[in-house]
Amino acid sequence: MLRWIRAARSRPRHDDAGPRPGALTPCSRANARDRWSFALSRERMIMNDHRRLGRELGIFDTDPLIGSGLPYWLPAGAALRKAVEDYVHELERRNGYRHVNSPVLGKRELYERSGHWAHYAEDMFPPMNVGGEEFVLRPSLCPHHAIVYRSHQRSHRDLPLRLAELGGMYRSEPSGVLGGLSRVRAIQLNDGHVFCPPEHAAAEVSAALDLIGQAHARLGVGAVRYRLSLRGEGGKYVDDPAMWARSEALLREVLAGRGQDYDEEPGEGAFYGPKIDIQITDPAGRESTLSTVQVDLYQPARFDLTYVSPEGPRRPVMVHRSVVGGLERLAAHLIEVHAGAFPAWLAPVQAVVLPLSDAELPAAAELLRRCLAAGLRAELAPADRGSLGARIRAHRLVPYQLVVGPREAAAGGASVRLRDGGQAGDVPVERLAAEARPFVG
Numbered sequence: 001m002l003r004w005i006r007a008a009r010s011r012p013r014h015d016d017a018g019p020r021p022g023a024l025t026p027c028s029r030a031n032a033r034d035r036w037s038f039a040l041s042r043e044r045m046i047m048n049d050h051r052r053l054g055r056e057l058g059i060f061d062t063d064p065l066i067g068s069g070l071p072y073w074l075p076a077g078a079a080l081r082k083a084v085e086d087y088v089h090e091l092e093r094r095n096g097y098r099h100v101n102s103p104v105l106g107k108r109e110l111y112e113r114s115g116h117w118a119h120y121a122e123d124m125f126p127p128m129n130v131g132g133e134e135f136v137l138r139p140s141l142c143p144h145h146a147i148v149y150r151s152h153q154r155s156h157r158d159l160p161l162r163l164a165e166l167g168g169m170y171r172s173e174p175s176g177v178l179g180g181l182s183r184v185r186a187i188q189l190n191d192g193h194v195f196c197p198p199e200h201a202a203a204e205v206s207a208a209l210d211l212i213g214q215a216h217a218r219l220g221v222g223a224v225r226y227r228l229s230l231r232g233e234g235g236k237y238v239d240d241p242a243m244w245a246r247s248e249a250l251l252r253e254v255l256a257g258r259g260q261d262y263d264e265e266p267g268e269g270a271f272y273g274p275k276i277d278i279q280i281t282d283p284a285g286r287e288s289t290l291s292t293v294q295v296d297l298y299q300p301a302r303f304d305l306t307y308v309s310p311e312g313p314r315r316p317v318m319v320h321r322s323v324v325g326g327l328e329r330l331a332a333h334l335i336e337v338h339a340g341a342f343p344a345w346l347a348p349v350q351a352v353v354l355p356l357s358d359a360e361l362p363a364a365a366e367l368l369r370r371c372l373a374a375g376l377r378a379e380l381a382p383a384d385r386g387s388l389g390a391r392i393r394a395h396r397l398v399p400y401q402l403v404v405g406p407r408e409a410a411a412g413g414a415s416v417r418l419r420d421g422g423q424a425g426d427v428p429v430e431r432l433a434a435e436a437r438p439f440v441g
């Protein structure tokens, strides 16, 4: 690995070095104490607010004609989102998940069967009547995955069956609580369900927590605490005390076995079971759940899921897990944590080609073509857009700035300048592309 890139990667992340308000002006030399005091100030809250940065960086926007809580992704946001999607898909593939795709709506009867209709209807959009049948925008992917499970007869040899999907789901949130990307009505959820024998459920929960930790480290997510979310009072929760006792004991056992600190919170569980929620905060200190692992002994019974075992038919446990949560909330967090200076593998534009003058334009265009062919998200900023200094400032968040002068043009290369002002010299674009991938090897 290139030494200069290793040095850049070893820079402390936001979550262990404190907030990075200076990241928008990478040349600033504020010391750590200044940064901490700044972190406490209102300016930081405004500076890093993902709604302001998201618009400034061309990541997302909203329009009253589309509606509240229905943001759309602009090109830079779509590039960022695709990088996350590809990374998570690959992480899951390497960890034994099989990906499926299912529709974003289903018949009302599906949600009556899953229990959503009885316990969760107030968070769902009202049904649409089509030809005498009622369809509902799905409030979760679980029922579809239960149907995928039962589409084939399963044997104990097939388990664990780990299904994953990046799919749309919808919540009928009141307009007063909606904001930017962090609270929306249409969610692209990184979801997954592991169907396994009861005696393997603890190990699957623990493996899901490992996966979450791995993804958080790679993305730079700064989790603030683990929460064991339990059932509360009232009819929102399935009334089966023995079932809740079993699933809560299982989650407690996993957390204790991992030596993981956590807070218990009654009234935050899913209607069908308890959850381990991994909490994040925004610059204003508001907390929300990003990743979650849940144990469900309810829906397998509702859908009569079984598998064949030497002892006869048995009921699997369903472990629900989301490694990075909804992509909207994740993007809001990443925008705020990195203040727009995303790691190279996530950056919407990874490389910008900067010819010194018009004379180097043909060589720069050829270099751009090679960057794109190597897999980099790259663009060209020709000399008619201003002085080299002005163009570098305009692209200050781009990790690799490839300056092409007469010497570089003649050699078919570029002088690579890093986002923090460091010089890397003449580095082949193929090596830059290799360094800008989320997985090494």
Ligand SMILES: [Zn+2]
Binding pocket: 140, 141, 142, 191, 192, 193, 320, 321
């Ligand atoms: Zn689920």
